[in-house]
Amino acid sequence: MKTVAAMLGRARLRVSSRVYPWLAAAWPIAIVWSRAAASAEAALAASFGLAASASLLPAVAVKMIRTEDAIGLRFARVTPGRLARLALHAPVVLVVATLVGTATGQRLLDAMTFVIATAASAALQSLAFRFAYHGRGERTSNLVLALAVAAWLVASVVVEPAVRYLAVTGAAVYLADLLVGALADLRSFWFPRAGVGVFFGSFNPVHNSHLRMIRDALDGRRLDTIYVHCTTVPKLHRQALERGEIAMSREAGMRIYSKTSSADPGKNYFPTGNRFYDYEVRRELLRAACGDAGLAQRVEVLDLPDIYDKEGFVGVLREVRRRHRGQPLHGLHGSDTGGMWVRNLFDDCGWVFPCAVVRTDGVSATAIRSGATGLTSETVERFLVATGSGQDFVFASGYCFEHVRNPDRDVRVTGDCPAASTTME
Template sequence: MTAIDSERKSLNFPLLARKIRQYLRSPSTQLAAVVALISYLSYAYAHISWTNPALISVSVFTGAFLPSYAKLSNKAELWANNRFGFVTAGRLGRFAPQYAFNLAVFWIMYWGGALNRDGIASVGGFASAALLTSLASQGAQYISLFLFQRGIGDANRNVLAGLSATMVLVAFGTAGVPIAREAFLAVGLGFGALVFGIGLLSDIRSKVAPKGGIGLFFGTFNPFHNTHLAIIQRAIEERGLDKVIIHPTLIPRLHADAFRKGQIRVARLENGFQIYETTEKADLNADYFPSGRQFLPPETRRVLIELAVAESGLGDKAEVVFYREIYDSKGFRGVIAEVRRRHPGVRLHGLHGTDAGGMSVRATMDECGWIYPWRILRRDKVSATAIRRGAKGMTSAVVTDVLEQLTANLPVVTAGGRRFRNDNGVLTEGE
C-alpha cells in the first residue's frame, strides 16, 4: 500500500510543478506581485516604515491573494446583479468586499505601527482611508478597462498602471504629504462619484424611460432560447418599440484575445458545438469560460435567431443584423454607432438579462451615450448551459429541430422552409 501511495505521489509531482509554473507565469499573479511591491515601496518611503512587520506581512499577503480577492469581488457583483438587476447594486456588491479588505489592511498597518498616525488622522482615520482607497481603486480599474475596450493599451497593463498610480497616491496621501493628501481625497471622492454616478444614471434611465424607438438586443445567444423571445416580446409591449435589432456576438473579446495569445483553442466538435479548452499558456487566475466551453459558430447562431423570430411571428418587429467587419474591429460599440448612423435621431433602448453577459452588454450601452436600459430579472429556469447539455423544452420548435439535426451531423439541415449546408457545425444557406 505504501509503495502505491508513493508512486501516486511521485506521479502527481510533475503535475503540481506544472501548476506552480503556470501560476507564477500567470499575468494576474505577476500583476499582483508588482502591485504589492509598489505598495510596499510607497508606504515604506512615505511612512518611513521599511522594516515594519505589519507592512511587510500585508504586502506579502496582497501579492499572494490579490487574484483570489478579485474573483471574490467579481462573484459578489454578479450575485447583486442577478438579485436586484440594477447597476448600482452590482457596484455596491463589488465595493463591499473591497472595502472590507482595505479596512482590514489599514487596521493591521495602523495598529502595527506602519502608518504615520498624524497623516492618517488628516484624512479622517484608517476607516476613512480604507473607504477612499476602495473608491479610488474602483475608479482606476473602471477607467483602465474603459480605455482597453476602446483599443487603448492592454487590459492587464492598464489595470496595473491604474492600481499602481492609486497605491502611490494613497501611500503619500495617508502620510499627510501636502498636495498628495488633497489629491487623494479628490481622487477618492471623484472616482466614487464617477463610478456610482454613471450606474445611478443608468438605473434612473431604466425606470423612467419614454416609449417608442428601437430596441437593441446583443448577446451570444448560444443558442437562442425561449427567454430571449420573451425579452423581445415584453420589451416591445412595455416600451412600445417600433422594432428590435438583434446582433449576436461573433467571437467575444475575451476569447478573441485569448485565441490570439494561444491561451485557448478549439479542442473538438461535439453535437454541432465547438468545444473550447485552455492551453499551457492560459492564465490560471482567469475565467475564460464564464458561460461554458461550448459555442455554436456565429453563423449558426444567426440562423437560429432568424428561424426562431420568424416562427414566433415577430418577423416584422425584429431584425437580425450581422455587421462582421464592424464588430470585429469595434465590438458592440461599433454596432451601436452603425445603428445610430442608419437611424439618426431615433431613441434607443437596450434589452438585456441580469446574468454576467447581460450586465456586460448593459455596461457597453451605458458607455455609448443616452440609451434607455430595459432589463428582465432572470428568475426562470431556462438556461443556455442546460440546453447545450441536452435539456429539452427551453427552445422554440424550430431551434430544437435544428439542434437535433446538428447533433446527428446531417450534411444538409432543413428548417423553416430553408436549406443549409452543414460544414462542421457552420450553417450556410444553400447546398
C-alpha cells in the same frame, strides 16, 4: 522569427499571471522600509503582512466579481453593484493603510480620507471593468491590477498628504460612474413608449426567455422594431487563440475552447462558458426562432460582423442610431452575466433607455447546450436534434449547416449543402 515571438509571448504570460499581486506589495513595502519609524522587526512584520495580503488579491478579485454578478442577477441594474464596491474595497484600503501607517508611525486615516481612498479604489475597478467590457483584457486580471494600483495609492496617501488630491480625483471618477449608471437605471423605469430597440448577446442558442423579452419590449414600450445582433468570436478568444493560450476543437456543431499550457492562470477566458455555436449558426437560429414566434415582421436580426469585430456592440448600436436619428433607443438586457455585461456597455453609448429584465425563469442557453428540451423554439429544437445525431440542417433562408464526417468528428458550417438530410420547412 515566429518561434522567437512565440517564446517571448509564453515568457510574458508566465510573468503576467503572477506579477500583479506582487506589484501590489512592492511600493507599500518600499515605503515601509524608507519611512520606517519603528524597529526593523516592525517593518519586517508589516512587509510580511503586505506580501501575504497581496497573495490573496486574485481570490479577492474573484469574490468581488461574483458578488457584483449576484447583485446584478437580483436587481438587473448597475447602481446597487457599484454602491457595493465601497463595502468590498474598504477592507483592502483598511489593511494597506493600517500596515503602512503602523510601520511608518503615521496616524490612521481619518474617516473622510478613508472614504475618499475607498471610492478611488472602487473607481479603479470601474476602469478595469470598462476595459474588459470593451475587449481589452478580462475582468479578473484587470481587477487584480486595479487593486495593485489601489494599494500603491493608499500607501502613498498614508505618508504623503499631498497625494490625497489624487485620491480625490479618483473618488470623483467613481461618483461620475455611479451617477451615469444611476441615471440610466432611472431611465429603465421612466421611458418613452416609442422608438426602436436593440438586443445584444451571445444567443448561444436563442431561447424562450429571449423571445419573451423581445415580445414584452415591443408591446410594453410600443417599439417600431427591435434589432438583434449576436457576438461573433469574442476579442478575448481571438487574441488568446492567436497567442496559443487556448485551443479550439469542434463537437456537435459547437466550438469547444480549452486552456493550453501557455494559458495565463490569472485570466478567466470563459466567463460565459467555453462552448459556442458559430456566429453564422446563431444568427440563423435567431432568425428562425423569431419566425417561429411570429416576430419576423417586427424584429431584424442584424448581420454586421465587420463592425462588431472592430468596435463591438458599441459600434453596432452606433449604426442603429445612425439609421434612426432622433428616435428613442431602448436597450434590452437580462440580469445574467452576459446581460449585465451589455447593460454596462449602454453607459458608454449615450442616452439609452435600458429595458431591464430580472431573470428568474430558470431558462438558460447553458441548460439547452447540456441537453434540456422545451426551452427554445421549434426550429431550434429540430436543429439541436439534427446536429446531435450528426445530420445536416438547412434553414428556411437556404443557409446550411453541414457536418463533415471524419474520424476527428470535425464540424464545419457552409452555405452550400446540396445533400442535407434535415430541412426547415
